[in-house]
Amino acid sequence: MGSFMASEWFRLIVGLVIVLAFSQLNALFLVWLERKVAGHIQLRIGPKEVGPFGLLQTIADGIKLVGKELITPRSADNKLFPVAPVLVFMPVLVGFLVLPFAPHLIIRDMNVGVLLIFAFSAFTVLAILAGGWSSNNKYALLGAIRSVAQNVAYEIPLLLAVLSVVLMVNSLQFSEIVKAQGRVWFVFVQPVAALIYLICATAETNRAPFDIPEAESELVAGFHTEFSGMRFGLFFLAEYTNMFIVSAVATSLFFGGWQGPFGFDLGIPGIVWFLAKTYVLIFVIMWVRWTFPRLRFDQLMNLSWKFMIPLSLANLIVTAIVLKLI
Amino acid sequence: MELRCRSHSQTRAEQVVGLKNVSQEGIFMNPLATDSLAQIAFWIVVGLTFGGASLAVFPRNILYNVLGLALALAGVAGLYLYLGSFFIALMQLLIYVGAITISIVFAIMLSRPLHLEVPRREVPKVAMAIAASLVFFLGAVGVCFKTSWVPAPDRSADWSVTAIGHMLLTRYDLVFEVISLVLLVAIIGAVVTAGFTRRLSS
Missing domain, CATH: 1.20.5 (Single alpha-helices involved in coiled-coils or other helix-helix interfaces)
Structure with a gap:
């Protein structure tokens, strides 16, 4: 034993x-x-x-x-409908595999950790699409379609922002990225990338002001309109877990992970630093949600395609040039 | 960034789950058991790929097709994982499941509404599809048989991400360019299709 x-x-x-x-x-x-x-x-x-x-x-x-009773609408697709909530929740859990809570508190410190989290985020979108479509409800379908469009638009600047950090550290490993921020957090070196990451992460988690897939005032509840009981609960669990993961990734990419600011640890253990920063970021995301109104669909698309993508590309190129010159 | 292929002495299962410090005790830790576990994992992945592929072709419901395709592509990622290349597996997920499948979803939005009755399969179309895939299949099988395969550890000891990047931009840069050409054609095609539907509806 x-x-x-x-x-x-x-x-x-x-x-x-x-x-x-x-x-x-x-x-x-x-x-x-x-x-x-x-x-x-x-x-x-x-x-x-x-x-x-x-x-x-x-x-x-x-x-x-x-x-509560699990209600399945009569005209819903009876194969996909019960599976969709589980499919939404499963990929979210994968992210925990590589999150660096503390120097020795990583389940598996993979050398491609950053990639892992973003590779599995695609499944969430497909699962949302499956859920919204299989409900056979026009509001649910509209919500699902919006979710796909939004995800495609915001995944590109998100990845480009992350790429500029990866370029600086020369590694996709979370522990390496955190260690590289011993003196100065990357939020001070890469403020543009950090801002783009936070905006896109809010969009990726379908939260206001980017919550058009749910949009209570126009789509009832968006893609999870028809789900009841714990199936609805799973969608909620996935959303909040996702919020934790994007904030934790932001913490380790831009806010020094388990380290204190400017190399001062103040004797506080790493996990406390990490969780404190993550929950502060989550609080900021919530604060934004209850402060700003929802964007219109075309405004949302324009913001990503015409502003964020060029900006993140420019940021990446400038980062590459500066790294080459130094 | 070290993603080296591990040596022969490790069993497949160790490569799959990345097990280190495997002791000889216990049911799980027996090398024979891990090897058969690896076999099971391999067949599950192959089953996923084939199941997904048939879901992508046979049902008359386009959303099932897309999700089946996603499943098949994820199965292929599983195969890469089985071969010990975590990086390629994740790239497969990121590019094919993340980008390609989702762009196909876009194509569905541009196509006829889902609630309309699905048109019947036309025999000539089906025959042509079978012929085209047969040509591709035979070509791939022919290439497979003509190639003299050398195991990766014999060819090089360095399979890190850096090495893969260097090879893509030197030895295999034609492949790299052809892939970008395919993507360019896809983008232009999408723009043209969207443009036509807009003109028709307005």
Whole structure:
């Protein structure tokens, strides 16, 4: 048994359990945080009845969701419809494999870690499309189509922004990228790339002001209109887990990962730095959501194709030239 | 950025899951067991590829076709993973599942509405499709048999991302250019198609 405890399989199983538990807990906390932030921004209090500060509200909501009937519309595609929520949630979990929480707290420090996260994000879009289309509902289909268009448009500047960081470090490995920011965080060296990354990440996670795939006021609830109970819950889980992952990637690419600012650690352990920065970024994303109105579809497309892509290309070229000259 | 092919002494399973420190004890750790696990993984990946490919061809529902194609391409990525090249596998996912499949989804949006009745399969079209794919299949099989295959570890010890990049821009730059030409044709085709539908509707 001793050898089993030390083996890769044991690591794999423990890692999986921790990741699953963490992603649920994270979603529970983020839903609560979102409602609190929204409340305070709109001069309300937010949830306060269940538990201290309403902290247990999401657990109550979760139990309610689990208890609800799973309704499948009569004209829905009965093969894809039940699978879609699972398909949305699965690729999101892969991201946890390579996130560098602390110097020794990486499940697998792959040399192509950055690629891994972005390669699997494509599956989420296909799953959203499958979900929206299989509902056989015009609002759901419109939401799904918008999601695909938006994803294609924002994936390009996102990858170009990440590429300029990769170019500087000369590695796709998260630990290398974080180590390279020991003195100065990349947000100070690559402010344009960081800004582009944050904007595109907000768009990739379908959050306001880029939430046209859901757009409550025009599309009911967008691609997940027809989903009920825990199927709907899975879409929500995926969204909040995704938000954590894009923020964590931003933390490690631009905000120094597990390190303190300018090489000062202040004796705080790496994981605390990492999670603190990640949750601050998540808070910023929420803050943006409750502050700005939704963009119109054509504005959204123009912003990406006519502004962000040229800007990120220019940033990449300037980075390459400067690196060559130094 | 080291993505070297591992030596022969490691079993396939170690290459697939990247297992280090495999001890000899326990059911999982037995080299024979890992080898058969690798076999199972291989056949699952092959099954995914073929299942996806048939989903891409046979159903009369264009969305099933696209998702089937995505599955088949992901299966091919699994094959690269099985061969020990994580980088190529991820690039396959990023480019084919991420970009190509999603652009096909765009093409579907430009095509006839999904709720209309699907037209019947026309025999000449099907025959032509089968003939075209047969020509390609026979060509690929012919090339496979004519090539004298040398295992990758014998040809070079360095299969890092850097080495692949150098080869793409020197030895194989014709292939690289042809691929970009294909993409250019695809983009022009998309612009022309979109332009036609716009003109017809306005």
